[in-house]
Amino acid sequence: MEDLLRELAPQVLGVLARRFGDFATAEDAVQEALLAAATQWPTEGVPANPRGWLIQVGYRRMIELVRGEQARRRREDLVARRDPDDRQYAPAADEELTGERDDTLVLLMLCCHPALAPTSAVALTLRAVGGLSTAEIARAFLVPEATMAQRISRAKQRIRASGLSFRMPEPAERADRLTAVRQVLYLVFTEGHTSTTGPDLRRIDLAAEAIRLTRALHALLPDDSESAGLLALMLLTEARGPARSGPSGELISLADQDRSRWDAAAIAEGVALVTRALPRGPTGPYQVQAAIAALHDEAPSTQQTDWPQILALYQVLERLVGSPVVALNRAVATAMVYGPAAGLTALDALADDARLAGHHRLPAARAHLHEMAGDREQAIRDYRAAAARTSSLPEQRYLTMRAARLAAEPAPIAAEPNPEA
Amino acid sequence: MKYMLLMQFSAAGTDFPSIDTWTPQEVQAHIAFMGEVNSKLTAAGEWVDGQGLGGPAQARIVRAGEGGAPVVTEGPFAETKEFLAGFWIVDLDSPQRAVELAAYISTAPGPGGRPLNMPIEVHPVMSAPAQEL
Numbered sequence: 082m083e084d085l086l087r088e089l090a091p092q093v094l095g096v097l098a099r100r101f102g103d104f105a106t107a108e109d110a111v112q113e114a115l116l117a118a119a120t121q122w123p124t125e126g127v128p129a130n131p132r133g134w135l136i137q138v139g140y141r142r143m144i145e146l147v148r149g150e151q152a153r154r155r156r157e158d159l160v161a162r163r164d165p166d167d168r169q170y171a172p173a174a175d176e177e178l179t180g181e182r183d184d185t186l187v188l189l190m191l192c193c194h195p196a197l198a199p200t201s202a203v204a205l206t207l208r209a210v211g212g213l214s215t216a217e218i219a220r221a222f223l224v225p226e227a228t229m230a231q232r233i234s235r236a237k238q239r240i241r242a243s244g245l246s247f248r249m250p251e252p253a254e255r256a257d258r259l260t261a262v263r264q265v266l267y268l269v270f271t272e273g274h275t276s277t278t279g280p281d282l283r284r285i286d287l288a289a290e291a292i293r294l295t296r297a298l299h300a301l302l303p304d305d306s307e308s309a310g311l312l313a314l315m316l317l318t319e320a321r322g323p324a325r326s327g328p329s330g331e332l333i334s335l336a337d338q339d340r341s342r343w344d345a346a347a348i349a350e351g352v353a354l355v356t357r358a359l360p361r362g363p364t365g366p367y368q369v370q371a372a373i374a375a376l377h378d379e380a381p382s383t384q385q386t387d388w389p390q391i392l393a394l395y396q397v398l399e400r401l402v403g404s405p406v407v408a409l410n411r412a413v414a415t416a417m418v419y420g421p422a423a424g425l426t427a428l429d430a431l432a433d434d435a436r437l438a439g440h441h442r443l444p445a446a447r448a449h450l451h452e453m454a455g456d457r458e459q460a461i462r463d464y465r466a467a468a469a470r471t472s473s474l475p476e477q478r479y480l481t482m483r484a485a486r487l488a489a490e491p492a493p494i495a496a497e498p499n500p501e502a
Numbered sequence: 503m504k505y506m507l508l509m510q511f512s513a514a515g516t517d518f519p520s521i522d523t524w525t526p527q528e529v530q531a532h533i534a535f536m537g538e539v540n541s542k543l544t545a546a547g548e549w550v551d552g553q554g555l556g557g558p559a560q561a562r563i564v565r566a567g568e569g570g571a572p573v574v575t576e577g578p579f580a581e582t583k584e585f586l587a588g589f590w591i592v593d594l595d596s597p598q599r600a601v602e603l604a605a606y607i608s609t610a611p612g613p614g615g616r617p618l619n620m621p622i623e624v625h626p627v628m629s630a631p632a633q634e635l
Contacts, residue, residue, distance in 0.1 A: 198595050201547065223504075224550050224593050232547025472503070474628040 082122060085131060086115055090212030093135045095184025097143055098247040104191060105237040106146050107139075107247075108209060114139035115212070185210065186301050187249050189294075192236075193261040196243055201236035202265045203272070208233055210297075211290055221287050222272070259302075263311050263367065266295050270315050288319055309358035310368030316351035317374035320344040332479040336383040348378045369398045388417040405434045409446055421454035441470035445480060452487065461487050504550060504593050504627035505600040507607065511587040512620055518612045531611045536588075539607055543592060548603075552590035558582050587620075591627065600624050 090111060097107035114135045128134040192206040204222075207213045213221075219229035250258050270291035295312045302308050324338040355371040373394050380386035395411035408431055416424025428447055437443050448463030464484035471477050511521075521529065536554070543549035555561075558578045567573035578585050590607075594600050604622035612618040 200593070200595055204547075222593070224547075227544060228547050228549050228593070231545055235545075235547055472626045472628055477628065 082119075082127065085127070086118060087212030089132050089135055090115060091185050091188050091210045092132060093139055094209055095188055096136050097139050098188070099184060100140070101143060101147070102246050103147075103241075104245075104247055105241050107143060108237060110139045110143040110146060111135075112214075113142050115214075183249060185297065187247060189262045189298065190250055190255075190258040191240060191245065191247065193258065193265040194240060194243065194245070195257070195261050197236050197239055199265065199268055201232050201239070202261070203268055204229060204232050205236040206265055206294070207269065207290065211294060213290070259305070259308070262298065263308065266291050266298065267311060267315075267367075269294070270318075288315070288322070291315060292319065304361075306358040306361045306363070307365035307367050309354050310365060310371045313351040313354035313358065313371035314367050314374055316347045316354070317371055317378050320347035320351065320378060326475065330475060331482070332475045334479070335377065340381065343378065348375075351375060352379065364397075364401075366398060366401050369394055369401065373398075386417070388414055392418050405431055405437045406442060408434075409437070409442055413446055413449070416450050416453065421450040424450045425454070439470060441467040441476070441480075443467075444470070448480075448483070452483075457487050457490070460484075503597075503629065504591060506625045506627055507590045507592065507600070507604050508586055508623040508625065509588045509590075509607065510584050510621045510623065512584045518618060524613050528611070528613050528615070531615060535610045539590075543590070543603075548592045548594055548599075550591040550593050552588070552592075554588040555586055557587075558585045561585070597626075600626075 093114065094107055094111045097110055098104045101107055117138050118131070118135060122128075122131075188210050189206065192209050193202050197205065200222075204218055207218050207221075208215065215230050215233060216226050218233075219226040222229065249255070269287050272287050292312070292315050295308070295315055298308050299305075299312045320343050321335075321338065323344065324340065324342040325333060327333055351371065352375045355368060355375055358368050359372060373391055376387050376391050376394075392411065392414040395407065395414050399407050399411055409428070412424050412427035412431070415427045425447065428443065428450065431437055431443065444463040445467035448460045448467060451457075451460035451463060461484045464480050464487070468477050468480035468484065471480065521532070524532070540549060540552055543552070561578050563575040563577050565573045565575075592600070592603065594603070601624060604624050608619050608622050609617040610620070
């Protein structure tokens with residue numbers, strides 16, 4: 082039943098927000114309708130038309146909320162004026178389906194409004210489009226429910242203050258909004274890697290939720306190749322999930338992962354998606370990252386990975402986004418193709434980049450390449466420097482372990498003959 | 503990202519007398535400021551947790567002794583010049599916001615309503631995004 086409610090929540094919200102032109106009040110009304118359903122359906126049974134039931138209850142509540150205000154007349158005038166043009170006359174008999182599709186997309190774009198702080202956009206999207214309760218979202222982000230409730234209500238106030246009515250943004254604005262939607266969904270996904278174990282019966286898996294929502298976005302816009310690329314990237318990254326950490330949550334590097342534990346079905350789906358999206362262009366960063374992930378996922382081992390192809394893709398990605406972290410990854414790929422010395426030279430070029438100053442990624446990459454080159458002392462120093470700078474606990478443990486393992490290894494004694502040989 | 507802000511009360515480096523010598527109005531203003539900080543943080547959707555701590559007289563240092571039995575020392579001692587007075591855990595959008603917030607908390611009023619400018623330590627809380635290696 083919970084899945085059904087989550088499925089229906091954005092549809093019901095879309096209908097109410099469109100009918101009244103007031104997102105914030107519609108959101109409140111939908112929350113109450115969902116609550117009513119959650120308490121009534123288990124005892125009275127799920128109604129024959131659950132969507133219609135929710136719309137009716139939400140609609141009634143919405144009327145009460147709107148009427149309950151002191152300036153009743155003024156508000157009702159406002160509602161009438163806000164009524165979208167396409168509601169001033171009877172809709173065509175076959176229109177409802179398109180209405181539903183648009184509603185979910187408008188909801189996504191409204192929740193991912195660039196005026197909202199990313200954390201607020203994430204919270205609002207999870208509630209309005211994902212149908213999660215405030216308590217569930219709070220639990221997923223490890224903050225108190227009151228804090229999350231404030232974050233959501235602030236976000237709604239901001240949308241109200243921005244004067245945006247519930248309709249599709251102008252075509253000129255749509256591409257920017259879609260970019261924001263993808264960023265928010267990707268943010269939900271990366272946050273989903275945060276592993277938490279708790280006594281909660283139903284842990285909210287943010288990565289799974291992000292994939293579900295991105296699937297919905299892809300279904301709404303099947304021809305948008307960047308949205309397809311984002312879905313592919315999530316699937317190809319998540320496919321490695323089971324092999325990415327050990328029994329105590331410690332990180333396992335790509336090279337050391339047990340590839341038989343990767344999710345073959347997710348890899349196949351992701352590869353198919355990105356293969357279809359890439360030639361259709363325009364090519365965006367998510368598609369390129371998905372293509373890189375696909376090459377990793379399809380390789381039987383690190384040695385047999387198509388590094389020249391990965392290096393070429395990083396060069397494309399660098400032209401598209403120009404971030405120093407991408408340049409750093411390109412340097413590592415360079416090392417895999419041309420050897421550690423070439424990689425280290427590429428890293429040296431980044432040493433003065435202010436955006437990387439104090440970032441743990443640079444010494445971490447350098448450490449790996451020094452280890453590859455056999456310079457143990459320098460590798461240990463760099464691993465330790467990287468460990469001191471990261472703010473991720475599993476990463477810190479991984480880097481510390483790596484340094485400790487190198488330090489514990491007996492020094493290679495080249496001169497002495499090996500008696501076992 | 504989450505941050506822990508530690509409020510040090512420091513007698514060293516300032517000319518402020520200990521809080522038990524302030525007038526009731528001054529203490530009241532200080533407490534009101536702290537309450538205001540907490541409600542502002544909650545309203546902004548940034549508050550995770552925050553507590554004032556008992557003074558040095560109530561604090562204890564504990565070590566495991568023989569067989570794991572606790573060995574309790576009565577310290578930090580009352581004459582300690584600096585001690586931990588309270589903490590916040592906040593969930594913020596940026597490191598800049600953490601610095602800004604700490605600076606604001608540091609303006610908490612002391613005697614005569616003058617800002618205490620006490621030191622606030624800002625520590626990022628280690629998180630767990632399993633990034634690709």
